[in-house]
Amino acid sequence: MGGRKTNQAQFNTSLKNARLEHHLSQQEVAALIGAPHAYMISRWENGASSPSSYYGERLCKLFKKSLQELGLLKPIQAHLIHPLSTTIYDPMLPSRLTSDIPLVGRDALLQRLKEFLQPTSPHRSTRLVLHGLPGVGKTTLAMELAAHEEIRSWFPDGILWAGLGPRGQALTVLNRWGNLLSLNEQECRSLHTLQDWAQRLHALIGGRRLLFIIDDVWDITEATYCIIGNTHSACILTTRLPEIAYTLGGEVIQVPELNEQESLQLLQHMIPTLHNTAQTEIQELAHAVGGLPLALTLIGSYLLIQTRHQQSRRTQQALSRLKQVEHRLNLTQPGIRISRLGSDALHETDVSLQAVIEMSISILEKTEREALYALALFPPKPNTFSEEAALAVTATVPEVLDRLVDVGLLEVHEHERYQLHQSIIDYACMHSAESQARDRLSKYFFQLLESPTHGHYALYLEIENIRTAFEYAYEPETYALFAHAVLNSAPLFMKHGLFSQAQELLLKASSVFTEEHEQINQARVLCHLASLSRILAHYSDVDTYAQACLTLMEKHDPQHEIVATALSCLGHSAIVRGEYAVAEAYLQQGLAISHHLPPVTSTCHILRLLAVILDYQGKLAQAEHYFQEGLEIARTLSEHEALISLLGSAGVYMTTHGRYAEAEQLLSEGFALAQQIGLRAEICHFLLDLGDLAFSQDDLAQAESRWQESLTYARQMQLQQATSVLLQNLGLLEIRRGRDDAQALAYLTEGLEIAQAKPYPDTVSGIYCAMGDIYLKQGKRSEALQAYQQARANAPAGHQINMASALFGLAQVYALHGERALAHDYGNQSYHLFREAKAPQSAQVKYWLQHNNLPLLEAW
Structure with missing residues (x-):
């Protein structure tokens, strides 16, 4: 309805002047407010008719004026106001399924809706449209608003309810509203069309302040005829159809699902006892229905009934049934029914999630x-x-x-x-x-993996879809397609921290290639498994997979890049065990193979690991040469992952040797690149390294922030080695602060358990040193002595920093015991190891020796 006639035309100069002030034609105003014809504007200006509440609201927003300022609030003629003075509350207003349970997770949304309805609010709107998924709680929100005392005070003449649904019953609704508004029987018989009813009820309402709730709109025309209020009234409409929502106009609000915390809160309100005793099962159910309030309410009601006698057998049976999708979909609420479209007619059915979804499916x-x-x-x-x-x-x-x-x-x-x-x-x-759809999904994503046009970020968005594609493809008829796709995708899964998924896929692909006797591809899979085990710090598995890979490649191509990669994995494993001579032999063999190949990624990794070994051994010039060579190759090849690893290791090297400006430059570049590509494991390690850099410069707040963030990543991805190192570092930080020895020991103890279980001897050694420092400060000499002895015993041969730290600890303990000869001996050994490694701790040991009158031997 475009407008309504008045008995006496009176030219509206206020509306015309507002239009002219904005330099708009009547045609332009019509377009801006969504009116179908310009002549409607003309009629409003000359007083032949006045706009409906919907268009009146849009005119106010367009001209930034009130209805009064636009001359659109006119006195209501007495004969149009029905003498009925009582407030009308529609008896058809439904009640909530669980009216005794608070409305969870909707406080902010309800407050926003109230602002739209409040008469004095600058955001006031006379039309609100709620839309969202079936079962998301649109009707419940409308009912909550209708029951709110403050909202009822804003609409003192009452609330009228219309439940339209798919059957189309606007005429029935308007007829019922006529009865509520005391329209006499004779006049009712004279009204035949929707338009007749809408116009008469609009006139009958006059200036009354009413709230209209038009629920479950499926047809735009039907809903439009039910919007009969004036500018003093307001209308809330709900629909599951986004197309309808945006066609209705007004303020359109999408009602979201509940988040996981809100879902659990709702179930806790409904079944408090069971929620406390079966938390894991309740969390799984909340997750399974994706925060849909109807589903959660039906589950809560069902469990409340099934567990009322607190019999464990019935409780477990009920929880087991709810794990079945079909059972969850068919849960019903007794006494609550909905209209449901069948194949050729409409019928009533109990409310269930399946029923409300099928209403949408049926169209x-x-x-x-x-x-x-x-x-x-x-x-x-x-x-x-x-x-x-x-x-x-x-x-x-x-x-x-x-x-x-x-x-x-x-x-x-x-x-x-x-x-x-x-x-x-x-x-x-x-x-x-259809089964062909599964095939199409798998083939699409496998082709995507082979496409050079998709970057890391684009593929990252598809990780879950790719994982699903593999699930569908792991069938006998598509084993070959599956296995070859795994070779393409395993590095992608590892880059993004999906280690368990990568391992599962690689093991399945290994079985396929073994059965098909594709030994080169089997070697590739083994090489990937070795690399994955290296990332996860499962070093016994690294050795197993890498050696199996070398055995296969000996028969085919012992000079292949796969061989160089496997040797680098073996070298890394040996470094962690502290077997530096063994590690160097593997790495030099791999480097010799790499030199016979075009520059490849494996060369960069081998050079990085050789530099690390030489750094541990104090051969700094050669270490820097390898770092530089590796960085040049990685930059030339644009091998981002190899470059990131080299930047990280070189940055750690610079931090260790007090070259903080260079360390900052290298680590910042690597961190930015890792974030850009989305390499979660590398992001974890760079946060660790940047924390080390901050710690070395006494920026303890920055160090703690970086390490805690890194620890979150490490725990999520189960990076045990990084976790143990981070716990060690956080313990050292507490020692440096000197405030909380108990917290420091808690960090160190947890880190030690992880490091000893693997084992990671260099981390074990470092943690024992830190514990020794705490005991020494506390005056617990025997505990300190034992800790430093363990640190020395676990220090990898050739790892100068760890050995020097343990020896310095022992020197301090023996000095306190008065054993000056041992203190002098260990102190000098420590000083010279630190000096050979060009570590800044050498200055600290030198000062300690001099302060305790222990001669400093310039040669050792």
Whole structure:
């Protein structure tokens, strides 16, 4: 309805002047407020009619004036005001499923909606449209607003309710409203069309302040005829169809699902006893329904009934049943029914998640339903997928996707991607997609892995989809496709910290290649497994996989890059064990092979590891030469991952030797590059190294911040070696602060348990040294002596810094015991080891020797 006639035309100069002030024509105003014809503006200005509340609100926003200022609030004629003076509360207003349970997770949204409804609010709107998934709680929000005393005070003449639904019953609603407004029977019989009823009720309402709630809108025309209020009234509409929501106009608000914490809070309110005794199972259920309030409420009600006698057998049976998708979808709330479209008619059915979803499914064409079932092969939100992937998997056209979006089953996410809610997927999986859709999904993502046009970030977005593609492809008829795709994707999974997934895929691919006798590819898989085990610090596995790889390659091509990579893995493993001579032999053998090949990534890694060994041994000039050579090759080849590793190791080297400006430059460059590419394991290590740099410069706050962030990454990815080192560092930080020895020992003890279990001897040695420092400060000489002895025993042969630290600790303990000969001997050994390594600690040991009148021997 564009407007309503008045009995006496009076020219509205205020509205015309507002238009002229903005230099707008009547046609332009019509376009800006969404009016279909310019003549409507003309009629409003000459007083022939006045705008409806919807257009009145839009005019106010356009001209930034109130209704009064635009001359649109006119006195209500007495004969249009019905003499009924009582407040009307529609008896059809429904009640919430669980009215005794507080509305969880909706406080902010309710406050926002109240601001739109408040008469004096600058954000006031006379039309609110709530839309969202089936079962997300749109109707519940509307009911909560209707029950709020403050909102009722803003609409003192009452609240009218319309539940439209898919059947289309606006005429019935308007007839009922007429009865509530005391429209006489004779006049009711004279009204035949929706337009007749809408115009008469609009006039009957006059200037009353009413709140209209029009629930479950499926048809725009029906809803429009039910919007009959004036500018003093307001209307809340709910719909599951985004297309309808944005066509209705007004303030459109999407109602989101509850997050995991809110979901658990809702279930805790409903089943407090069970929530406390079966927390893990309740968390799994909350996650399984994706925060959909209807599903959570039905689950809570079901469990409340099934567990009321507190029998453990019945409780476990109920929890087990709820793990079944079909059982969850068919849970019902007794006494609550909805109208549901069948094949040829409408019928009543109990409320269940399946029933409310099927209402949306029922309006789809066959091709649209089949497309939805195919899309359900993707993992649920928050995972997303591209339109290109969606079209490839469904083998359909974009218009079908548009239709699924318009009916609210498929959601549009940022970056022009899509996502599906878990409950929609659960429903669709009961109507399984054609087998060809699975094949199309796997083939699409395997081809994506081979495409040079997709960068790291683009592939990172697809990680979950790629993982799913592998699940579908691990079938006998597609084993070959699966195994070759694993070779392409395993490095990608490792880059992004998905280590368990990478390991699972590689082991399956290994079985396929072994059975097919593809030994070169089997060697590649073994090489990947060795590299993965190195990242996870499972060094016994590193040796097993790398040696098996070398055995296979001896028969084929002993000079291949795979061989050089396997040798670098063996070298790394030997370094960790403190077997530097063995490590150097492996690495030199790998370097010799690399020199017969074009410059490759393995060369960079070998040079980096050789530099690390030489640094431990105090051969600094040669170490720097290897670092520099490796950096030049990595930059020339644009091998970002190799460059990142080299920048990290070279930065640590510079920090160790007090060259902080150079360390800052190298570590910052590597950290930025790791973040850009998204290499989570490297990000973890750079945060560790940048914390070391800050600690070395006495910036303890920055060091702690970096290390704590790194520890979060390390724990998430189960990087045990990094975890143990970080705990050691945090213990050292507490020692430096001198405030909390108990916290320091807690960090060190946890780190020691991890380091001893693997073992990581250099970390074990460093932690024992730190513990010795604490005991020494506390005056616990025997504990300090034992700790420093353990530090010395575990220090890898050739690791000068660890050995020197342990010896300095022993020197201090023996000095306190009065054993000056031992103190002098250990102190001088420590000083010379630190000096050979060009470590700054040599100055500290020298000062200690001089302060304690112990001769400093210039040669040792």
